[in-house]
Amino acid sequence: MRRRLAAAVLLAAGLGASAAPAGAAAADLPDATVKARQHVFGLANVAADGSLPRGKVLLSWITVSTFAAALDGHVVLLDGYVHKVEDRPNYVPTTAREVEALRPEAVFIGHGHFDHAKYAGRIAARTGAVVVGTPEHCAGARAEAGAAADRVRCAATVPEGAPVGARAHRIDVLGDGVEVSALKHVHSAAEAPDGEQHESVLGHGPLPDLPSLLLHPPGPSVLPGLDPSGDEGGTMLYRFRIGAFSLVWHDSSGPLRERGAKVVEALKAMPPTDVQVGAVLGFGELTNGVRDPVDYLVALRPKVFVPNHHDFITEYGTGRAFEPAVKAELAKRGPSSTEFRWLADPRDYLKTERLTFDLASDRWLDASDAPRLQLTRRCAGGRLRVELRGDVDAVRDVRFTLGRRQVARDTAAPFRQTIARPALSRSASRRLRAVVDLREGRGERTVPARSRPRC
């Protein structure tokens, strides 16, 4: 009972669990874990004790939208599914058992459909990995773990039933070095054709009968008591920030034009994205081609784009038709400098070479990374109204100062304060500044007012 209560509190607080992460105790890892990590991440990337390198991000494509990731040494799973559900390596060169043996610290759930979340509960129960997702995803993982449900620890991102556009600015699961945030977005869906003649994979190449396959939703859901045609328990996009490097992963791409105006705003307001790993296959293909995946790409403008989900239901390499379609659709939207690192199944399963990113690379440093901020001021009845404007999404704390004296503080947008006359008269200095603490460990910035306050 006590344990359940603790788990509930943990969930409600949206905080990570307190048990030692698997990655922290590399010296104690069993042989099976060392071997699994060598197979999934590549022999050269894994130390003799099973630890993964600091200073790098490695992604290993398991299947569909599931990746094993090593984030500056932290081993995690993005989704928890292994396609074909076989008990020995075959077309898919790994198994659920081997993925479980990786001993991830956390399993991030994009959404609850079986082809994304099927093994999350089992992996969490057996390894102690924290399930990160919506409360609905957590409930699904616990249901899936069956008798071991009590052992599934969860970190909630947004409240149950949260609206599309809801955000979790800081999910504390991987310590200070890896900042994690999340955005509730939209599952793929077929809206009516918008008449803009978007690029499509339909009718190109040796595809299976895509429309008929897509019309049968990728259910059943792993969520109990919900419509098996696929209530996914919310669809989450995750952003990982390690130093100057940022990674965005999403396992579905929904019709944002019809259902996600707030999502578009949020994506555009995010600090620049270095690597985006995005779903390119979805129900929207039926009516508006690859419009929706490309809308995500255009909003995020990543330096590198990596596709996912194009191996299911279009497998045996037929998903390669998505590459020219996505590129042509992107080209219609204007110039783009995004580099594509296309993946083909089964060739690129478990291949980390093309998905290895050096955190120290100059490529991730970007002058445009600095948020544009402006401090405005005006007088009203002898009092001073100050406001920090611009890319305030990147801000988590603002101290307004006159000279060396702090006159006001704000920890949530809008960063707008009124400073009363006594505070103004106490300060000999008339230099008004905002000392801004940026999110995601990007440090402190001082934003001066353009003119001196006189009231």
Ligand SMILES: [Zn+2]
């Ligand atoms: Zn789905």
Ligand SMILES: [Zn+2]
């Ligand atoms: Zn799916």
